[in-house]
Amino acid sequence: MGTINVTGHAMIGEAPEMKSSGTADPVSQQQWYPLGMSESLTAYYAETLLLDLPIRFRRAASGDPEVRQGEIALPACERFGYLWTTLNTEAPDPSLIPRIDEADEPDRRLVCCGSITVNASGLRVVENFLDMAHFPFVHTGILGAEPHTEVERYRVETREDGNEIWATECRFFQPQAALSAEGGLMTDYVYRIASPFSTLLYKTNPIDTDRKDVIALFVQPMTPGSCRAHPVMFLLDDESDLDALVEFQQTIFLQDRSILESQRPVAMPLDAGSEIPTLADRSSVAYRRWLKSRGVTYGASMSPMTILSTEPA
Structure with missing residues (x-):
């Protein structure tokens, strides 16, 4: 599972105080975020942004990962095939x-699918991951197809003392639910929002119907209107070619990216004052309310939400 690099708390030279990212709320600043795949780390610094702050990261000569914000060494941790950091020093x-x-199950296959830049709020990327209604129209022939457009009623609940949101009893017909699937099948889904910028999907495995594949999407918010998405899968599939698995997942995400980058406003509204949701929007509504109750505002706005439907949730 990886360990914290405790030496990552040391400073170089003078010990300046960590500067706030300005627009980032305290909850977002406490979170851990992936920066890139562990196997891609080199001795040379790679550069990125995290909550408006410039970040550098690399594999040090010692073999340990190293993350810096200016002259400050940030905590570093490798998990699920990615390098993680936090601004909380x-x-x-x-x-x-x-x-x-599931990551600890020996027969699971870890498939890291790279890092994809999206010109959209990281919160919108998480919300889009939860949305089954767009499958037939955006992922036609893969995750959905007409006339199978109905999203059946499902359950939404909080768990872990209110720190997570789970959507259960989700079902949707998919022409090709996974690379290993042969023909369409009714797919059972469980969605889990594990942190403001991390979400997971547990879905029917086409080979072992008693267990589920796990697909995680970890989002690195760079600015309020841009982010990097880091998809990773924990699969019960020893047969499929690795490159084909990565291409399959990236194809799905890239189909989403054009939709995400066209959404307006860029910031995701959290004010539910004018919200009239459909049954399909239950996860989205719960997510937005949960963010608001926790004080998460990075990449969000408090302007009224768009009216979606007259059907009650």
């Missing part, structure tokens, strides 16, 4: 990295 809490029990 005083009391970094590794328990804020989502726990994924």
Whole structure:
């Protein structure tokens, strides 16, 4: 599962105080975020943004990962095939990295699908991941197809003392639910929002129907209107070619990217004052209310939400 690099708290030279990212709320600043795949780390610094702050990261000569914000060394941790960091240098809490029990199962295949830049709020990327209604129209022939457009009623609940949202009893017909699937099948889904910028999907495995494949999407918010998405899968599939698995998942995400980048406003509204949701929007509504109750505002706005339908949730 990886360990915290405790030496990552050391400073170079003078010890300046960590600067706030300005627009980032305290909850977002406490979270851990992936920066890139572990196997892609080199001795040379790669550069990115995290909550408006410039970040550099690399594989140090010692073999340990190294993350810096200016002259400050940030905590570093490798989990699920990615390098993670947090801006919280005083009391970094590794328990804020989502726990994924399936990652420890020996017959699971870890498939890291790279890092994809999206010119959209990281919150919108998470919300889109939860939306089954767009499958027939955006992922036609893969995750959905007409006339199978209905989203059946499902359950939404909070777990882990209110720190997570779960959507259960989700079902949707999919022409090709996974690369290993042969023909269409009714797919059972469980969605889990494990942190403001991390979400997971547990879905029917076409070979072993008693267990589920796990697909995680970890989002690195760079600015309020841009992010990097880091998809990773924990699969019960030893047969499929690795490159084909990655291409399959990236194809789905890239289909979403054009939709995400066209959404307006760029910031995701959290004010539910004018919200009239459909049954299909239950996860989205719960997510937005949950963010608002926790004080998460990075990449969000408090302007009224768009009226969606007259059908009650």
